[in-house]
Amino acid sequence: MSVIRYDLNNCIGCKNCVTVCPMDVFRFDENEMKSVIAYPENCQSCGQCFVGCKGRSLEISFVQASYALAAARAAAFDAATPAAVKEATLAQPEKSAEEAAAAAAEGSGSGSWSGSK
Incomplete structure (x- = not known):
């Protein structure tokens, strides 16, 4: 995935980006007589649009692409809201301090991390 920067003011309407x-x-906007980025998520960073752009209205940013990719990956996970964390915490069975200490000492694999390993 890449990030395409587009300066509409520089587009001369040649349609090269659409063609290549x-x-x-x-897509070409007939009302504006300029090309528009309609499906940025389809971009494969081949650079053909950049090379073909006569008006130099396009720029592919690979640094920003890494941020966009990280954001897309993060969006795949459910957001942890305070309410969701509280609900999940309350749904856990409570252990007494003695039970938790015994489980930690035994290394019972209860999912708790004691930090002593």
Whole structure:
């Protein structure tokens, strides 16, 4: 995944990006007479749009792509809200201090980490 930066002011309406993009990322807006990035998630970072752009309105940013990829990966996980954490905590069976200490001493694999290993 990459991040395409696009400066609409520099687009001269040549449609080269629409023509050369193998992933159909671009569409031509007949009202504005300029290309638009319609499907950025399809971009495979091949650079064909950048090379073909006569108006130099496109730039592919690989540094920003790493941030975008990290954000996309993080979005795949459920958000932990304070209410969800509290609910999950309350759903856990309570152990007495003696039970927790005994389980930690035995190394029973109860999922608790004692930090002594």
